[in-house]
Amino acid sequence: MSAAMVDLRDVHKSFGSLEVLRGVDLQVAPGEVTVVIGPSGSGKSTLLRTVNHLEKVNSGSVSVDGELVGYRRIGDRLHELPEREILRQRTKIGFVFQNFNLFPHLTVRQNVTEAPLAAQRRPRAEVEELAARLLERVGLAGKAGAYPRQLSGGQQQRVAIARALALEPKVILFDEPTSALDPELVGEVLDVVKDLARSGTTMIVVTHEIGFAREVADTVVFMDEGRIVERGSPSQVLDAPRHERTRLFLSKVL
Numbered sequence: 001m002s003a004a005m006v007d008l009r010d011v012h013k014s015f016g017s018l019e020v021l022r023g024v025d026l027q028v029a030p031g032e033v034t035v036v037i038g039p040s041g042s043g044k045s046t047l048l049r050t051v052n053h054l055e056k057v058n059s060g061s062v063s064v065d066g067e068l069v070g071y072r073r074i075g076d077r078l079h080e081l082p083e084r085e086i087l088r089q090r091t092k093i094g095f096v097f098q099n100f101n102l103f104p105h106l107t108v109r110q111n112v113t114e115a116p117l118a119a120q121r122r123p124r125a126e127v128e129e130l131a132a133r134l135l136e137r138v139g140l141a142g143k144a145g146a147y148p149r150q151l152s153g154g155q156q157q158r159v160a161i162a163r164a165l166a167l168e169p170k171v172i173l174f175d176e177p178t179s180a181l182d183p184e185l186v187g188e189v190l191d192v193v194k195d196l197a198r199s200g201t202t203m204i205v206v207t208h209e210i211g212f213a214r215e216v217a218d219t220v221v222f223m224d225e226g227r228i229v230e231r232g233s234p235s236q237v238l239d240a241p242r243h244e245r246t247r248l249f250l251s252k253v254l
């Protein structure tokens with residue numbers, strides 16, 4: 001057993017003949033903020049998606065909160081868990097997507113209350129109160145009755161963050177949460193993510209926002225071609241990278 005909240009061991013993932021993850025090891029401690037950077041196509045999204053079993057790994061293992069994700073070990077064999085068990089595991093893992101992925105036909109409030117009501121079967125009064133608190137926290141208390149199309153991209157992404165928090169997950173995964181936003185809306189979303197980071201939420205954030213990484217990451221991971229090339233503190237990886245590939249990447253994004 002490891003004390004890590006997220007624990008990936010020698011994870012390999014291929015799509016057909018294309019090997020996208022080539023033996024990834026990643027441990028994230030409780031309360032730790034890990035920022036993943038790397039070129040387009042290096043496997044960052046696939047890595048996040050293996051954490052909640054949106055992608056099945058070909059070999060290696062993924063554990064969250066001490067529990068193997070997607071499988072049960074019987075003897076020396078792994079058996080995939082039934083769908084409802086996978087859904088239960090996913091309630092421990094929040095996911096915030098690049099394109100918000102809100103339910104367009106539900107109001108802001110309903111987007112936040114849907115999963116706790118349906119997946120966790122929590123009492124409505126409690127869930128409504130939680131939603132009100134979370135919308136306040138992301139600065140959208142006044143928008144509870146609006147529909148996603150009536151909101152800016154920055155507001156929609158803040159709803160998506162409130163929705164992820166509503167499940168009271170053990171870890172939240174962010175996949176380029178600001179890259180679909182107009183530049184003037186990036187700050188309001190990063191401020192919410194920073195607030196979560198400072199409050200001790202365990203998270204993995206894929207982003208090209210190097211300033212954000214410098215400010216909030218405990219650990220920065222640089223990925224290239226399906227491998228973690230380098231990891232360390234923000235100052236080590238961003239200011240004194242040991243690998244030429246990291247240097248080259250940073251020279252393009254900074």
Ligand code: ADP
Pocket residue numbers: 015018020038039040041042043044045046047
């Ligand atoms: P990143 O997020 O770092 O840009 P991705 O994890 O999205 O990288 O993709 C890594 C590689 O895997 C890319 O070459 C991409 O085209 C490929 N890929 C991702 N998802 C699929 C899929 N479902 N089927 C086939 N190829 C995929």
Ligand code: MG
Pocket residue numbers: 044045046175
């Ligand atoms: Mg991606």
